[in-house]
Amino acid sequence: MRYREFGELVDEVFGPAYGRALVREQVLPRMEDRTPEEALEAGVEPRDVWHALCDALDVPDARRWGRDPHRQAPPPR
Template structure:
């Protein structure tokens, strides 16, 4: 998963406003007590960040991949 794909999924799954706010403010223990933005900036793989965010927000697997039915899901952790 590329950064561009990651941010596209954030916007699709959480909404552009809430998703970006969530990424800036939500501290996740699975990411070493960093926010989503800090983790991406620190070089954590977007796939790992995506799974940590979805796990923390209890996003069901069926809803994690946005609106594109042809999009391949990032491999599991």
């Protein structure tokens, strides 16, 4: 997953305004209590941040991939 794809998924799954707020403010325990923004800036793979964000917010698998039913990021390592 690329940074651009991460941003697209945030917008599609959470909506642009709410999604951007989550990226800035949602603390992710799996990311050492960093926000998604902080984790990405620290070099964490966007795929891993995406899975941590979805897990923290209990996003079901069926909704994790936005509008593209064929889009899927591999599970975190």
